Amino acid sequence: MIKELSYRQIDKILKWTATVLILVGAILTSLAIDPWNIYLMNVGTLVWLIWALRIRDNALIVVNAGLLVIYMMGVGRVILQ
Numbered sequence: 001m002i003k004e005l006s007y008r009q010i011d012k013i014l015k016w017t018a019t020v021l022i023l024v025g026a027i028l029t030s031l032a033i034d035p036w037n038i039y040l041m042n043v044g045t046l047v048w049l050i051w052a053l054r055i056r057d058n059a060l061i062v063v064n065a066g067l068l069v070i071y072m073m074g075v076g077r078v079i080l081q
Contacts, residue, residue, distance in 0.1 A: 011051060018047035038074040045071055 021044030
């Protein structure tokens, strides 16, 4: 039997997944492990943005959308090398 997830459970999963991805990305950045650090930061920020959109928090939407643009510039740098 498959259990359906509640709205709150989905939000909790999104928040913790994003948090772990961004922390691992930060660790990889401190260890100069490119480009995986950039990829993880992008995915983590995208998940945070999805969560911010779900809860309709404008400040978090702006921060995470801005960070996603900045991190995508890092992906662009990796692709162009």
